[in-house]
Amino acid sequence: MNVAYLVRKLAQALVTIAAIVILLFVLFRAMPGSPDRVSKNPNMTPAMQAAERARWGLDKPLVPDQLVAFIGSTVTGDLGTSIKFRGQPVTEVVGAAVGPTILLVGLGEAIAIIVGLALGALSGWRRGGLVDRLGNGASLVFYSMPYFVIGMPLIMVFASGLGWFPTSGMTTPGASADPVGQVLDVAGHLVLPLTAVTLGLIGAYSILMRSAIIETRAEDYITTARAKGLTDARILRHHAFPNALLPMVTFIAINLGYVIAGAITLEVVFSWPGLGTLTVAALNARDYPLLQGIFLLVSVSVVMFNLLADFVYGALDPRVRS
Amino acid sequence: MSARARWRPGRVVAALAFAASALVMALPSAAAADPVVLRVGTTQDLDASNPFNTVLVSGFEAFQLTYSLLVEFDKDAHPAPGFADSWERAADRVTFHIRTGMQWSDGEPADSADACFSWGLALAAIEDASYVGVGYLDPNVKDAGVTRIECPDASTVVAYTTDQSDRILQVYVPILPEHIYGKDDYTAIAEEKFDAPLVGTGPYTLAEWKTGQYARFVRNPQYWGPQGYEDEIVLRFYSNPDAMVQALKSGEIDYARDVNADQFEQLRADPRFTGVVGKANGFTQLAFNTYGSGTGETIEGGGPSTLALLDPAFRDALGYAIDKKVLLYRVLGGYGDAGTTIVPPVLSDWHVEPTTPRTFDIALAGQKLDAAGYPLDGSGKRLDKQGKVISLRLVTTSTSADYAKAAAFVKSWYGQLGIGVSVAVMDSSALGTLLLPSAGAKYDLELWDWMGNPDPNSLLQVLRCDAIENTSDSQYCNDAYDSLYDLQLTQTGEERHDTLAQMQNLIYDEAPYDILYYDASLHAYRTNRFAGWQNMPASSTPLFSYGILQYTLLTNAADAPIPPVAPATDDATQPAVPDLPDAGGAVSGRPVALLAMVAAVVLGAGVLLARRPRPAGADDDG
Numbered sequence: 001m002n003v004a005y006l007v008r009k010l011a012q013a014l015v016t017i018a019a020i021v022i023l024l025f026v027l028f029r030a031m032p033g034s035p036d037r038v039s040k041n042p043n044m045t046p047a048m049q050a051a052e053r054a055r056w057g058l059d060k061p062l063v064p065d066q067l068v069a070f071i072g073s074t075v076t077g078d079l080g081t082s083i084k085f086r087g088q089p090v091t092e093v094v095g096a097a098v099g100p101t102i103l104l105v106g107l108g109e110a111i112a113i114i115v116g117l118a119l120g121a122l123s124g125w126r127r128g129g130l131v132d133r134l135g136n137g138a139s140l141v142f143y144s145m146p147y148f149v150i151g152m153p154l155i156m157v158f159a160s161g162l163g164w165f166p167t168s169g170m171t172t173p174g175a176s177a178d179p180v181g182q183v184l185d186v187a188g189h190l191v192l193p194l195t196a197v198t199l200g201l202i203g204a205y206s207i208l209m210r211s212a213i214i215e216t217r218a219e220d221y222i223t224t225a226r227a228k229g230l231t232d233a234r235i236l237r238h239h240a241f242p243n244a245l246l247p248m249v250t251f252i253a254i255n256l257g258y259v260i261a262g263a264i265t266l267e268v269v270f271s272w273p274g275l276g277t278l279t280v281a282a283l284n285a286r287d288y289p290l291l292q293g294i295f296l297l298v299s300v301s302v303v304m305f306n307l308l309a310d311f312v313y314g315a316l317d318p319r320v321r322s
Numbered sequence: 323m324s325a326r327a328r329w330r331p332g333r334v335v336a337a338l339a340f341a342a343s344a345l346v347m348a349l350p351s352a353a354a355a356d357p358v359v360l361r362v363g364t365t366q367d368l369d370a371s372n373p374f375n376t377v378l379v380s381g382f383e384a385f386q387l388t389y390s391l392l393v394e395f396d397k398d399a400h401p402a403p404g405f406a407d408s409w410e411r412a413a414d415r416v417t418f419h420i421r422t423g424m425q426w427s428d429g430e431p432a433d434s435a436d437a438c439f440s441w442g443l444a445l446a447a448i449e450d451a452s453y454v455g456v457g458y459l460d461p462n463v464k465d466a467g468v469t470r471i472e473c474p475d476a477s478t479v480v481a482y483t484t485d486q487s488d489r490i491l492q493v494y495v496p497i498l499p500e501h502i503y504g505k506d507d508y509t510a511i512a513e514e515k516f517d518a519p520l521v522g523t524g525p526y527t528l529a530e531w532k533t534g535q536y537a538r539f540v541r542n543p544q545y546w547g548p549q550g551y552e553d554e555i556v557l558r559f560y561s562n563p564d565a566m567v568q569a570l571k572s573g574e575i576d577y578a579r580d581v582n583a584d585q586f587e588q589l590r591a592d593p594r595f596t597g598v599v600g601k602a603n604g605f606t607q608l609a610f611n612t613y614g615s616g617t618g619e620t621i622e623g624g625g626p627s628t629l630a631l632l633d634p635a636f637r638d639a640l641g642y643a644i645d646k647k648v649l650l651y652r653v654l655g656g657y658g659d660a661g662t663t664i665v666p667p668v669l670s671d672w673h674v675e676p677t678t679p680r681t682f683d684i685a686l687a688g689q690k691l692d693a694a695g696y697p698l699d700g701s702g703k704r705l706d707k708q709g710k711v712i713s714l715r716l717v718t719t720s721t722s723a724d725y726a727k728a729a730a731f732v733k734s735w736y737g738q739l740g741i742g743v744s745v746a747v748m749d750s751s752a753l754g755t756l757l758l759p760s761a762g763a764k765y766d767l768e769l770w771d772w773m774g775n776p777d778p779n780s781l782l783q784v785l786r787c788d789a790i791e792n793t794s795d796s797q798y799c800n801d802a803y804d805s806l807y808d809l810q811l812t813q814t815g816e817e818r819h820d821t822l823a824q825m826q827n828l829i830y831d832e833a834p835y836d837i838l839y840y841d842a843s844l845h846a847y848r849t850n851r852f853a854g855w856q857n858m859p860a861s862s863t864p865l866f867s868y869g870i871l872q873y874t875l876l877t878n879a880a881d882a883p884i885p886p887v888a889p890a891t892d893d894a895t896q897p898a899v900p901d902l903p904d905a906g907g908a909v910s911g912r913p914v915a916l917l918a919m920v921a922a923v924v925l926g927a928g929v930l931l932a933r934r935p936r937p938a939g940a941d942d943d944g
């Protein structure tokens with residue numbers, strides 16, 4: 001892969017991120033409302049409200065004061081302090097929520113990729129067969145379902161009904177102090193939301209992989225392999241699957257970029273303390289600094305994974321580099 | 323067999339082991355030494371552990387568990403000994419006697435210096451015409467008329483007041499440990515994080531707070547009052563109210579705050595749970611934009627769309643077009659009270675019913691509008707005195723679906739009078755800004771709510787002239803009302819009651835607000851683990867009310883006499899719903915039924931897709 005290609009892609013990514021930073025600033029300030037009007041405090045005087053606005057820097061002109069201050073601090077890694085969680089730096093608040101989201105959605109993506117690709121490959125390979133009918137049908141059902149429709153029945157049956165798993169949250173308050181106990185505690189809380197996110201994600205991978213395999217099956221080299229007397233399983237594993245996987249690279253990379261964004265409805269349904277739940281809380285409080293921090297992180301993550309996809313694709317397919 | 327193929331079963335085993343370990347972990351394990359934990363669910367996340375920075379009920383609950391107030395609340399929400407175990411009132415002062423031998427949870431002595439420091443923060447802010455933190459606590463001190471505080475010795479606090487009111491006994495200022503925060507002035511204290519574990523004099527102290535998950539409180543062995551039965555208290559935060567109710571059913575939590583009417587009825591029908599209808603110290607109002615009334619001012623390009631809104635006769639007539647009973651049953655599911663005056667009935671010492679109440683009568687409303695000079699035109703539309711068709715813009719917020727439901731009814735009833743209403747639902751921040759005259763105040767009707775303090779002043783002040791451009795959502799200004807407000811500040815007992823009665827009737831008659839209903843707070847708790855539940859006060863709920871006494875009065879349900887302690891739910895009986903109309907556009911369906919329908923449709927579609935005919939050319943099935 002030549003250096004010029006790498007530099008060009010990197011520069012494009014940086015320009016995109018710079019544009020995102022400015023867009024974020026404009027976007028949140030274009031929304032109606034103001035953080036100092038969220039709480040209805042009947043005791044607040046106008047002077048107190050003015051002081052509150054000054055405290056959050058909302059009294060200064062948007063351009064250039066607030067914009068310059070925003071860009072300057074963002075570049076230095078200072079995302080400001082949260083308005084909702086008073087006194088806590090945005091990096092701290094967002095940092096605490098990133099881990100749970102990556103754990104839940106990242107793990108969900110990983111399982112969905114493995115299971116979804118396998119299911120899609122089998123469905124496509126034996127189109128119209130039992131696996132295809134059941135697997136593809138189930139994929140379509142779960143793919144079309146919002147997370148809360150998948151999540152609530154899971155809670156009602158396996159948490160509230162059978163009592164096997166906790167209904168929501170990530171940890172049990174005051175749970176065991178030993179690391180093994182803590183891991184098991186989180187694992188117990190993780191089962192239902194992870195099941196929901198995985199079921200929701202498998203469909204997309206399965207459906208796309210199925211189409212890719214069906215296309216690949218018609219290729220000449222598959223016919224050749226069959227003519228050579230290779231077994232069906234071997235043709236699928238060594239010839240059809242790797243070739244069908246190529247177009248999935250971009251899709252997987254883009255999806256992984258969105259892992260950081262979490263699944264807002266899923267996290268809310270299970271009260272999972274991740275970025276999705278935090279986004280809803282920040283939005284309700286018009287917490288500009290926190291919202292900006294979250295959206296910046298999500299945007300950068302998507303851009304970086306796209307960049308990675310470009311590099312991987314460039315490495316795999318020389319035609320792309322030109 | 324390739325290495326890759328051999329690895330696959332291993333992955334399956336690993337996954338199964340993970341699931342099995344999670345399952346084992348999730349099964350209940352009973353250890354004899356496990357602490358007794360009261361687990362309380364709420365959909366309201368904690369915003370701050372710093373008492374001066376919280377604006378939420380959950381925050382008030384949290385800081386009151388950890389820190390004592392100078393004067394606490396008894397089970398009837400009347401003043402009770404707290405950090406001070408007694409007090410005396412003189413003409414210009416109240417002398418508080420601090421408990422002797424009291425200690426903070428870290429073993430340090432707790433005395434008058436801590437009280438003077440804590441109240442001193444509020445007084446310093448008031449003197450600077452400023453505020454502490456988010457400005458929710460210090461106004462209590464100001465409203466109580468406190469001008470100065472002295473601590474002549476370790477067991478005495480003297481607070482000087484401008485009047486002889488007893489509001490000084492309802493001041494929500496927690497007594498903080500001076501030995502920890504004494505270096506802070508009122509601005510620095512707002513920047514303190516109050517990271518757990520906290521040091522307090524309350525019955526339980528904050529030991530752990532995980533944002534968005536839970537706050538855990540542990541027993542304070544140094545607490546000055548009787549120790550509670552439970553060793554720990556956990557406030558669990560749910561972003562999904564359905565999950566909270568499921569957690570109550572599964573036994574994960576013992577108490578659920580603010581369930582909806584459908585969930586409440588389900589829980590009430592189950593003998594494992596007790597439902598409590600707590601009357602809220604607040605109301606939901608339909609506010610008329612009366613900008614210019616009393617002042618004659620106008621807003622260029624903004625303000626009310628018709629001068630009719632400034633006419634008390636017009637507003638009074640519209641009052642006859644609101645069926646409060648329908649709103650109560652169709653919006654609140656029957657839980658709550660029909661609205662009348664601006665002081666809620668839960669403040670029974672001060673609430674009065676109107677002298678000349680309005681009843682629902684659309685025809686009468688029409689006659690009164692005609693008589694007041696607002697006739698119908700040929701097409702059945704109501705005209706104002708300038709001959710313009712009256713079409714009102716109603717604004718409300720999306721924080722509760724109830725507002726949109728109520729707005730749909732208002733639109734329907736006003737429509738029958740020939741008055742068009744357009745409804746705009748927005749988030750609370752946008753609505754809060756839109757109401758400001760400086761932002762144009764471009765609305766005619768506003769449907770929102772207010773929640774008050776133990777004293778009615780916080781609710782009464784939103785109709786003062788000086789609330790405009792601040793808390794006022796009616797832009798109402800009436801010097802007579804302001805004078806009465808100032809007068810009642812100096813009064814106590816019957817005198818104050820009479821003045822407040824005048825104020826309530828004045829607002830009812832002038833009708834800048836039409837109080838639609840007094841909301842209710844629906845709570846539910848399990849009865850198998852804890853006994854001794856009581857509503858505090860009787861019209862309210864056991865928890866998230868005034869004070870934290872309930873937490874120390876719970877007992878082991880296994881030790882409770884049979885039949886157990888009479889639950890405080892006599893008022894939870896819902897009368898049969900009368901035959902009431904629906905508003906066009908009002909949503910009254912049940913989410914669960916909707917969810918089941920969606921699931922059925924999606925599953926049906928999936929089955930159809932799965933059963934679709936085999937494509938031509940598919941030659942290798944099986």
